[in-house]
Every structure is written in structure tokens, then in C-alpha cells.
Ligand code: PMP
């Protein structure tokens with residue numbers, strides 16, 4: 001049979017969730033909340049379905065949702081985007097990432113990714129017939145060495161992919177990073193694909209450095225986000241892409257044949273939800289910061305060493321005091337023998353740093369789930 005993605009097996013998220021289920025482990029692996037979505041959202045979804053909003057939505061997304069996204073973008077990042085020409089609703093950020101790469105990158109062109117990176121980036125690049133170029137982040141604090149990115153640019157570089165807040169590390173770009181990024185891309189025709197799905201899960205008063213705050217960058221960028229992360233509904237698979245009209249037009253050529261449109265009733269529900277005051281997304285940082293702080297405090301009673309978490313809902317832990325196993329084996333052992341599922345970092349890399357002993361734990365969980373995990377982790 002054809003084998004277009006020879007390096008790809010089943011994603012680590014599926015593998016670890018399956019293993020967690022088989023061994024009744026507390027699942028802190030795959031990133032998803034175990035608490036309900038806001039009741040208002042459920043009510044709006046039910047209402048949309050009852051009112052008959054069940055047929056194809058417009059290809060680009062219902063106008064009310066695109067306008068709500070544009071209004072949120074202006075409110076959060078001070079950028080006026082054209083809801084008709086620049087906003088496209090997609091079936092999750094994943095679809096948006098695939099569309100952007102398939103629409104904008106040609107076979108033989110290069111796409112720079114910063115390792116570790118989310119696992120769908122490279123397969124999308126491969127399917128486009130393009131060449132992934134991996135530049136490592138700092139192995140300790142996951143910051144970008146912009147000179148290394150500069151050195152990776154060639155005449156064939158078509159796209160650079162960035163992700164802030166970062167999965168798996170939680171690292172966030174600073175204003176200095178944005179200045180370096182603008183400097184790097186100035187005078188090139190490189191497109192920036194900015195994955196900002198954790199844009200509202202930010203801690204300690206930090207500011208999310210959206211590409212949309214920087215006109216010079218926004219003019220060459222596709223920015224993707226996901227309502228799954230913001231509204232606790234990863235299974236609904238609704239996200240969006242914001243890009244200048246010419247890039248959006250190309251993006252939509254793929255979207256219209258890939259899915260045509262995304263789940264219509266949910267679009268109506270989000271359109272109602274986003275404009276609600278006080279905004280749910282404004283409170284998300286504080287909501288998750290309380291979880292983060294409590295979980296980190298509890299981890300001090302274990303032999304796992306928590307790394308800093310500036311944003312996102314993942315806690316990296318250094319397990320070198322517990323085990324010298326490579327991370328994939330450690331996470332299997334932790335799940336099967338100790339009853340807590342975690343995600344190894346190596347699947348996020350082309351070449352994992354030698355000797356790295358880190359695992360990712362998701363703290364988007366109710367207190368009783370985290371307590372149950374900690375009780376088990378305290379015994380390893
Ligand atoms: N990018 C990153 C960094 C993610 O963590 C995720 C979700 N795991 C996605 C993209 C995909 O988002 P969605 O579920 O909306 O497709």
C-alpha cells in the first residue's frame with residue numbers, strides 16, 4: 001500500500017489515552033479538560049439546533065461568528081480585521097493549520113518549525129510535498145535562538161511556524177521575541193503561521209504576544225486559534241484563521257474542499273458566547289492559574305520537579321530523580337505501574353535532546369482528578 005507518511009504511527013495522545021483507559025490510570029496525558037463547558041454554551045448550542053440551524057453554514061463561517069471574532073480581535077489585540085475577507089471558521093485549529101500549509105506552501109519549499117512542536121505540523125508539511133526544517137528551542141527554558149532561525153533560512157523557505165503559549169512547554173514569546181521575529185522576516189517573502197490556541201490561558205499578569213498586535217507581522221501571517229481550548233470543548237472542533245485578504249483567499253480554496261464548512265450549530269453558540277460580558281476568555285487566565293498553582297504546590301510533595309509554566313495548561317516535570325528511563329518508556333511505566341498517564345516530549349522533536357528526562361502533565365482537571373494523580377505520584 002502507499003506509505004505517504006512513513007514516519008507517522010498513531011499519535012502519542014491516542015496511544016496514551018488508550019493506555020490510561022486499559023490500566024485505569026488518571027489521565028493527565030492528552031490535553032483536555034474534565035470539567036463541563038459553560039452552561040450558556042450548551043444552552044446556545046441546543047437552541048441553535050432546535051431553531052433549525054442544522055444545514056450547511058456559509059463556507060467561511062456564519063457572519064455573526066466572524067464578526068464576533070473580529071470584535072474580539074480588536075478588543076484583545078487592537079487590530080481591526082475584516083470579518084468578511086480575513087476571518088475563516090474552521091474545524092479546529094488542526095484544520096486551519098493543514099489548510100494554511102496546503103494552500104500556501106508548494107512542493108520542494110521549506111517550512112521552519114521550532115522543536116519541540118505540536119505533532120500535526122510535520123505531517124501537514126510532508127503531505128504538501130514540502131520540507132520541514134527543524135530548529136531546536138532552548139532545552140531548558142524553551143526560548144528561541146533567533147540567530148539559529150536566521151541561519152536556517154534559505155531561498156526556498158516559504159513559511160515559519162511559531163506557537164505561543166507553547167505546547168508542550170508553556171513558554172511564551174516576549175515583546176523582544178516579536179521584535180526579533182519582525183526583524184528576521186523583514187525583506188523576505190516568508191509567511192508566518194502563528195498557532196495561538198492557548199492565547200487566553202496566560203499567567204502572572206503576562207501579556208499574550210499575538211502576531212495580531214504587530215501590523216508588520218500580521219500582514220504576512222495566518223493566525224490560528226481554537227474555541228476548544230478557550231471554552232473547554234476540545235471535542236467540538238471549532239477554530240478559526242485570521243489572515244490578510246490575499247492569504248485568506250488562498251486558504252479558503254483548500255477549506256472549501258476540505259470540509260466546506262464547520263459544524264453550524266456550534267458556530268451560532270460561539271457567536272452568542274463570545275460577545276457576552278464579562279468575557280469568559282478574560283477570566284480564563286485566573287481560572288487556570290489557580291489550578292496551576294495548586295498543582296505545582298502539590299508536586300513539591302513528589303520527586304518530580306516542576307518546570308515554570310508561563311501559559312497553557314501543561315506542566316512539564318523533570319523526572320530524573322525518579323528514573324533514568326527514556327521519556328516514552330517512563331510515561332508507559334508511569335501509566336501502567338503507577339496509574340498516572342503523562343505525555344513524553346520526544347514525539348514533539350525530530351531529534352530529542354540527549355538525556356532529556358521530561359514528561360508533560362495536563363492540569364486542566366477538577367481538583368479531585370489532580371488530587372488522585374498526586375496521591376499516586378507521591379508514591380513513586
Ligand atoms: N495547536 C496546538 C499547539 C494544540 O495544542 C492543539 C490542540 N491539542 C491544536 C493546535 C489543535 O487544536 P484543535 O483541537 O482546535 O484542532
Ligand code: GLN
Nearest residue numbers: 013014029030031032167
Ligand atoms: N492538543 C492536545 C494535546 O496536546 C491533543 C490533541 C489531540 O489529541 N489530537 O494534548
